[in-house]
Amino acid sequence: MAVCTFCPLLCEYDPHGLSPNATSLDGPSKAGSAPAIQSIEKGVGPLNHATPSFESGKQNLDRGLTSENAQPLADVSQCSLRRQSLIQLESLSRVVSRFNFNDQAQILKSANQWIAESNRIVITGRVTSIETSRAVLDLARRIHAFVDMDDSESAFHQIRAVQRSGMFTATLSEVRFRSDLVILIGNDQLLEQFPRLAARLSNKPAIHLPDKGDSNNASAHSSRSTNSPVSRTILCLGAWSEKSVNHLKALNANVLAFPMDLQVIPADLFRSTSSTDLLTSDPLFAIRNLIEAASYTSLIWSNSLLQWKHADLWVERLFQWIAQQNRLMRCVGMPLSSHYGTFQQVCNWTTGFPGRVRFLEEYETSFEPEEPSRAFAQADLEIHIDEPSLAATHRKTNCRQIFIGFTPQESNPELLHFPSLVAGYHYAAEHFRGDGTIVLRAGPEPQANAMQLSKPSDWLKRLGGDRP
Amino acid sequence: MITRLRNVRVCDPSQPNVPDSELHFDEGKIIPKPKSSPRLALDLDLSNRIVMAGGIDIHTHIGGGKTNLARLLLPERSPVSATAFLDGVRPLSSPVPGTWETGRRYLEMGYTACFEPAVLPANARQAYLEMADTPWLDTGGYLMLGNEELLLRWIADGVPQTQINDYVGWMLNTHRCMAVKVVNAGGISAFKYNQRELDVDESHKHYGLTPRKILHTLATAVDSLGLAHPLHVHCSNLGRPGNIASTLSTIDAIENCRLHITHAQFHCYGSDGPHGFSSAAQQLADRVNQSDRLTIDVGQVLFGQTVTISGDTMHQFANRGLARPRKVIFNEMECQAGCGVLPFRYQQSQYVHGLQWSIGLELFLLVEDASKIFLTTDHPNGAPFTSYPHLIRLLMDYDFRMSVFSELHPDVKATSLLPSLKREYTLERLPR
Numbered sequence: 001m002a003v004c005t006f007c008p009l010l011c012e013y014d015p016h017g018l019s020p021n022a023t024s025l026d027g028p029s030k031a032g033s034a035p036a037i038q039s040i041e042k043g044v045g046p047l048n049h050a051t052p053s054f055e056s057g058k059q060n061l062d063r064g065l066t067s068e069n070a071q072p073l074a075d076v077s078q079c080s081l082r083r084q085s086l087i088q089l090e091s092l093s094r095v096v097s098r099f100n101f102n103d104q105a106q107i108l109k110s111a112n113q114w115i116a117e118s119n120r121i122v123i124t125g126r127v128t129s130i131e132t133s134r135a136v137l138d139l140a141r142r143i144h145a146f147v148d149m150d151d152s153e154s155a156f157h158q159i160r161a162v163q164r165s166g167m168f169t170a171t172l173s174e175v176r177f178r179s180d181l182v183i184l185i186g187n188d189q190l191l192e193q194f195p196r197l198a199a200r201l202s203n204k205p206a207i208h209l210p211d212k213g214d215s216n217n218a219s220a221h222s223s224r225s226t227n228s229p230v231s232r233t234i235l236c237l238g239a240w241s242e243k244s245v246n247h248l249k250a251l252n253a254n255v256l257a258f259p260m261d262l263q264v265i266p267a268d269l270f271r272s273t274s275s276t277d278l279l280t281s282d283p284l285f286a287i288r289n290l291i292e293a294a295s296y297t298s299l300i301w302s303n304s305l306l307q308w309k310h311a312d313l314w315v316e317r318l319f320q321w322i323a324q325q326n327r328l329m330r331c332v333g334m335p336l337s338s339h340y341g342t343f344q345q346v347c348n349w350t351t352g353f354p355g356r357v358r359f360l361e362e363y364e365t366s367f368e369p370e371e372p373s374r375a376f377a378q379a380d381l382e383i384h385i386d387e388p389s390l391a392a393t394h395r396k397t398n399c400r401q402i403f404i405g406f407t408p409q410e411s412n413p414e415l416l417h418f419p420s421l422v423a424g425y426h427y428a429a430e431h432f433r434g435d436g437t438i439v440l441r442a443g444p445e446p447q448a449n450a451m452q453l454s455k456p457s458d459w460l461k462r463l464g465g466d467r468p
Numbered sequence: 469m470i471t472r473l474r475n476v477r478v479c480d481p482s483q484p485n486v487p488d489s490e491l492h493f494d495e496g497k498i499i500p501k502p503k504s505s506p507r508l509a510l511d512l513d514l515s516n517r518i519v520m521a522g523g524i525d526i527h528t529h530i531g532g533g534k535t536n537l538a539r540l541l542l543p544e545r546s547p548v549s550a551t552a553f554l555d556g557v558r559p560l561s562s563p564v565p566g567t568w569e570t571g572r573r574y575l576e577m578g579y580t581a582c583f584e585p586a587v588l589p590a591n592a593r594q595a596y597l598e599m600a601d602t603p604w605l606d607t608g609g610y611l612m613l614g615n616e617e618l619l620l621r622w623i624a625d626g627v628p629q630t631q632i633n634d635y636v637g638w639m640l641n642t643h644r645c646m647a648v649k650v651v652n653a654g655g656i657s658a659f660k661y662n663q664r665e666l667d668v669d670e671s672h673k674h675y676g677l678t679p680r681k682i683l684h685t686l687a688t689a690v691d692s693l694g695l696a697h698p699l700h701v702h703c704s705n706l707g708r709p710g711n712i713a714s715t716l717s718t719i720d721a722i723e724n725c726r727l728h729i730t731h732a733q734f735h736c737y738g739s740d741g742p743h744g745f746s747s748a749a750q751q752l753a754d755r756v757n758q759s760d761r762l763t764i765d766v767g768q769v770l771f772g773q774t775v776t777i778s779g780d781t782m783h784q785f786a787n788r789g790l791a792r793p794r795k796v797i798f799n800e801m802e803c804q805a806g807c808g809v810l811p812f813r814y815q816q817s818q819y820v821h822g823l824q825w826s827i828g829l830e831l832f833l834l835v836e837d838a839s840k841i842f843l844t845t846d847h848p849n850g851a852p853f854t855s856y857p858h859l860i861r862l863l864m865d866y867d868f869r870m871s872v873f874s875e876l877h878p879d880v881k882a883t884s885l886l887p888s889l890k891r892e893y894t895l896e897r898l899p900r
Binding site: 171348 | 543594661796803
């Protein structure tokens with residue numbers, strides 16, 4: 001199975017057949033091929049075939065785990081975002097192939113000269129892989145730069161809310177296998193950002209999962225079996241079109257939609273569960289009945305849809321509602337993050353801060369959680385890394401720019417461009433899933449053209465060497 | 469090229485009372501003293517200093533999802549710079565620092581190997597990536613089992629023990645872990661089914677299983693596989709008054725298998741005394757002293773701000789009102805387990821916190837064989853790991869211990885065994 005990285009759901013697919021019967025796994029066995037494992041390198045820990053019957057047992061175990069996680073879904077090639085992305089990357093390959101590779105050494109020398117001359121360096125961009133995130137942070141430490149990613153504001157809606165009052169969350173498999181009420185908050189854009197979210201939540205058992213065909217295991221299909229799909233209702237709150245609702249209905253039996261103003265949904269949820277005078281005709285009355293009947297409610301939203309000032313208050317209020325529900329029943333949130341989530345995690349474990357970090361003395365950092373426009377205004381050099389390379393979305397800059405990415409950006413008279421491979425497409429790389437918990441190794445895509453380019457991390461390691 | 473250390477006091481538990489001497493190293497290895505005068509790359513006078521084997525922290529939360537959530541939750545950091553010292557101790561910037569700082573601070577204390585005790589299978593890749601970014605330390609992990617839906621279903625369905633053994637072996641191998649840890653057996657799963665309590669002989673309301681059955685099954689698998697480590701167990705009823713009964717039941721549940729009880733201090737509380745909360749350290753220490761298959765690590769509490777991070781969502785949720793600052797994170801993961809992150813401030817004048825401090829030290833001093841007890845604070849749950857030098861002094865210096873004791877709540881002072889425990893550890897005989 002391979003992993004698709006064009007959206008943070010990181011769906012699995014069959015790279016050979018792209019078969020309509022392709023299955024997808026949600027989690028537990030993912031760490032199997034974990035790279036860069038220190039315990040292996042240092043000879044600590046790992047067992048080699050722990051039991052004599054390991055091989056014979058493994059087959060059963062593989063099937064057992066698969067039956068926990070296999071899910072019915074259409075061929076991943078039907079994913080619109082994936083199709084578009086592949087076409088775009090193919091055409092961009094032709095542009096990049098015109099690059100004059102003989103100039104690389106000279107460009108590198110110029111870039112290091114710029115870094116040496118600069119006093120205020122910012123590192124921006126879109127970094128989707130752990131390897132590049134590590135290289136960005138290492139460079140930032142060496143050249144004392146300020147680091148912030150392009151789409152970090154949506155992530156910081158949640159970060160600010162969590163740092164004030166915490167959160168109660170769950171991961172994709174937990175929601176899919178346990179939740180009997182899923183509340184999707186947002187609008188059609190949620191399904192555009194995560195095209196296969198509906199499939200990942202589907203509870204229709206398109207794949208029959210017999211329990212191992214093991215005659216000694218007759219009781220395995222008991223009522224406890226988590227193979228049995230949960231009887232689930234999907235409740236869409238926000239501005240959902242009929243098309244989206246029908247799309248959800250095609251994959252899930254019970255789908256209800258209530259039009260609501262996105263910005264007031266947390267307040268409406270509080271009203272629905274605390275007001276005693278709701279009319280039976282009020283949609284909040286129906287919502288309350290669904291919530292009260294559920295044993296495990298999950299709320300899903302995308303932080304990048306919260307495009308208004310102080311959206312962190314919205315997130316905080318929603319987490320407060322979730323916390324309140326847990327006094328008597330079970331309720332969780334699953335905010336989906338963008339590709340930025342990977343950088344945020346790596347920055348957090350390395351420095352103790354989840355991004356927007358200024359590197360001071362050796363290993364010392366300061367955290368600037370508010371939108372750091374001042375840092376950008378004062379910068380005299382921007383190093384911009386664009387890993388997914390599919391859309392030129394980064395902000396205009398008035399200073400020198402070193403651009404590391406697959407595609408050339410808008411012309412800037414003072415621009416140095418280092419074309420680089422795309423993580424998860426040209427080469428294998430690790431990414432965080434949108435739920436912020438699971439790391440998957442993805443790529444290379446079978447159809448990716450082999451190109452004589454360096455990885456972004458290779459360029460980043462070669463920068464900053466001349467800085468005093 | 470040879471390195472020489474002169475006037476060295478070597479602390480070696482296998483050879484106590486070694487006179488001060490010289491040590492020679494070549495290419496990172498200790499070599500016999502050269503017969504002729506060698507050409508030295510480095511020659512250091514270590515008068516008044518100690519040379520000992522690198523420390524090993526067998527239970528410290530330094531990697532994985534919950535550790536990173538704790539970092540996210542606590543951006544409030546000490547303004548202290550990396551080079552500042554307060555009272556001879558350089559404080560951490562945060563109870564859960566980043567990997568760069570973690571590696572550096574462990575190395576400063578002479579620690580060279582650390583083990584993350586709760587690697588969630590689905591999160592193992594992240595845990596190892598994080599630990600790989602922790603410089604200078606050798607690291608490893610214990611795999612957290614005992615709450616996965618698949619395992620619980622199999623045990624409930626009565627699959628053969630050999631199948632469970634295969635499962636445990638496969639999971640360890642796949643997730644590159646060296647031991648198995650159980651956190652509140654079945655309890656994390658039960659909480660997902662809205663069950664708020666689960667004692668050792670209570671049934672999980674969905675699977676009909678008891679923690680006793682889960683623990684026995686996993687301990688049998690661990691011993692059958694011949695793992696170097698026994699089953700590590702975080703017992704039921706974490707932090708509850710009277711939980712010594714659950715802890716002793718857990719020891720009984722394992723029957724003839726080996727067992728390691730983690731952060732035992734949090735699991736040996738009685739329910740006597742003026743506040744219905746008392747020490748049961750003597751009871752647990754007696755069991756450890758009588759058994760040759762039982763070990764513990766302490767999880768010592770020391771006073772100050774920290775953050776508690778645990779897979780035990782059931783009890784972290786029950787304690788959420790105690791969070792200081794008042795914010796908590798809970799996450800339920802991949803039908804395998806979960807975690808709760810809760811900032812906490814241990815106060816010297818507070819009865820329960822003082823009692824916890826006292827119970828940890830009682831355990832250290834009552835367990836006769838130092839090889840059966842491990843020095844931990846369950847970083848960061850009892851205190852950040854940088855408090856180890858302070859803890860070691862408490863163990864080695866009765867007067868110092870009593871000076872801290874004298875500041876505790878009067879009801880702790882009235883009931884604690886500590887004044888009567890005059891044992892003082894030596895560097896050569898410290899708990900492992």
